Amino acid sequence: MTEITHDEWYPRLAARAQGGPSDLSAILALASAGGDLVDFSGGFPDPSLYDTQLLGETASKAIASKPEVALQYAPNYGIASLREVLRGQVTRTQGVTPGADDLIVTSGGVDAITLVSKSMLDHGDAVLVEAPSYLGAFSVFRSHDGVCFSMRNDEDGLIPASIEEAYEQARAAGHPPKVVYVIPDFQNPSGLRLSLERRREVVEIARRLGLLVLEDVAYRDLAFDGSYIDSLYALGPDVTVQMGTFSKTFTPGTRMGWACGPATVIDAMAQAKTNTDQCAGALGQTILESYIAEGHYAASLPVLRGAYAARCAGLMDALTDGLGERASWTRPGGGFFTWLEIPGVDSKQLAASAVEEGVAFVPGGPFFADSRPNTNIRLSFSRTTVDRMGEGIARLRRSIERLDG
């Protein structure tokens, strides 16, 4: 019988799978291109900042001392002792203690967004998102047939009043709003941190409208000065699922994250975990538990903050020197990103031009749920050493000049 060709499979794919590669894949591809590239693209940590000897010892110790845990399936909620450790972390850094059933271990941040989507979204339900916001989250919501509606952001981050505007817009379009997705700390891509006052408003509005706040705290531990502002979860644990990842402050290699929130939603997420990938990896959980419990996590944060602060400062200097009159940008107090506005430049065209000059970044378009044409780009300073910042921005300036003609 005639074999089926690859091309014949395409129309048989699910509708959601016929859109081609996601924007995030394109970024991952860019970042792995290598060569002489100055890479401002992905939100990647720098493994050269890790104590590999310590991590290696922690891993082999986990395997030797608890093989029946580390090398076995884990419960869908995560290993009980790690959940205790993570509840302790939330208590110490946020002043609120999740209940015993209020926290789940996830396989990183994207997995947490998947579990919330599976738990909350029926076909066509609306998610309200910042503009700009993390493009990977849009992709997860959409893969669960959710529809993203943009709120409005200004130079101080999310404008709380725009939650209700987007809420009404979604309802008017027949998409029941379920979730409002917010990254309050050193936001991806803007680098901005939301004020306490705006956080309070976000929680109040969500509670009134019956929305679940999905708070993404990926960069919360990375304030350069070690400071914290009350989390949305601390302000409204009844309406917030907070999700965090250890990919920025520990390693993406173990796929570790967590989520805490109302037990009813966390329980639904645990059931979704079972039918998504069964459980988070027990080896990674065992390593992470030991790493936190022995104080290594807390001890590593000042080192990471110092390194990323220095890179951020280096980039700020390079931008002032190289693009001071051609662009404007945010001045982050933590995290991995700055967000540039380059008047009169189509950012997608610029990204193509830049690759030829040997500098990579992510153009602004995909960070808007409505993919608007725009003049923004996101620069990540997390993997670029200070001595390379000047060269990277010089290449960026040349890329802009090529377009300016």
Place this chain on the structure above:
Amino acid sequence: MTEITHDEWYPRLAARAQGGPSDLSAILALASAGGDLVDFSGGFPDPSLYDTQLLGETASKAIASKPEVALQYAPNYGIASLREVLRGQVTRTQGVTPGADDLIVTSGGVDAITLVSKSMLDHGDAVLVEAPSYLGAFSVFRSHDGVCFSMRNDEDGLIPASIEEAYEQARAAGHPPKVVYVIPDFQNPSGLRLSLERRREVVEIARRLGLLVLEDVAYRDLAFDGSYIDSLYALGPDVTVQMGTFSKTFTPGTRMGWACGPATVIDAMAQAKTNTDQCAGALGQTILESYIAEGHYAASLPVLRGAYAARCAGLMDALTDGLGERASWTRPGGGFFTWLEIPGVDSKQLAASAVEEGVAFVPGGPFFADSRPNTNIRLSFSRTTVDRMGEGIARLRRSIERLDG
């Protein structure tokens, strides 16, 4: 403002999340109950069979020698060098070589089913499943709004002609059939291996009907005599996505699996990976690659086969001694499971009775997509040592006698 109570969240969950805990969660809970239980429940490997010293060394070596790979994000397809190693494994054990774009690394088997579901299933599409089959797979298909239709199995496994029957039944009910899910080797839960002749028929029928075969080879490497029968993928690489897991033969702790198949489908799965959990864990990938490439995986298989064969033989003896006239069961040539038929006994009632007697197993109902009342139970012999088999079956006999009254 009044806080929102946990109960108020329930009706706001997605419809799919309002069903309560899955059958698989209940099993995982059973298995972790501990105590003096003789545990025939989960399809769990036995970590005491692992060389923990070797695994510990492999892990610390991976971290020390390749931190920029092992401790970083991985590509959505998986790390290129591991993909090469896995393609080599398929070539060696199946006599067919996946193309360069035909293989993806997954976070275990359930993740692979998730990625196929996201790639292939639109709302209401049908998946044809064996009766009985792996209940965890049903749960994944349903969480992507797929509808399961049962084919028919007999004492030799799946009856190929029943594919077309289920196909017509699904179409008549308005559910377009997309995927046929088959576990040909030492099937979960029956323990049976499908004959070469029936495999050929499965591939031919799927090709004619335009169905994607999803071949689950979780137990393929665990024939007690080390034998292999041609895989469905080898017989029909144009119509088959084969998915495997390292949770049975390596460790579930790293969440490692793979899938190979038509590049168009694998590419869709890679995009789905990005919006499910971004990538499989790089640390686990690096450990696994080293473990296979250095020959440890191949060297471990005879040890595992010998251990599980002895446990299977011990269970068969215990069943003959303890239940010879009260039940019948399959005699597996590999894998982790035997499937019992106990005439006149409601298996769900029996499971409840058995827990009080101190023996755990999974009742047959959830292994049928239509959850029919039945007189079957699945016994896993993978984690029970030979000297405990007699006691376990004595407890099972007493449980039956309680119901027989």
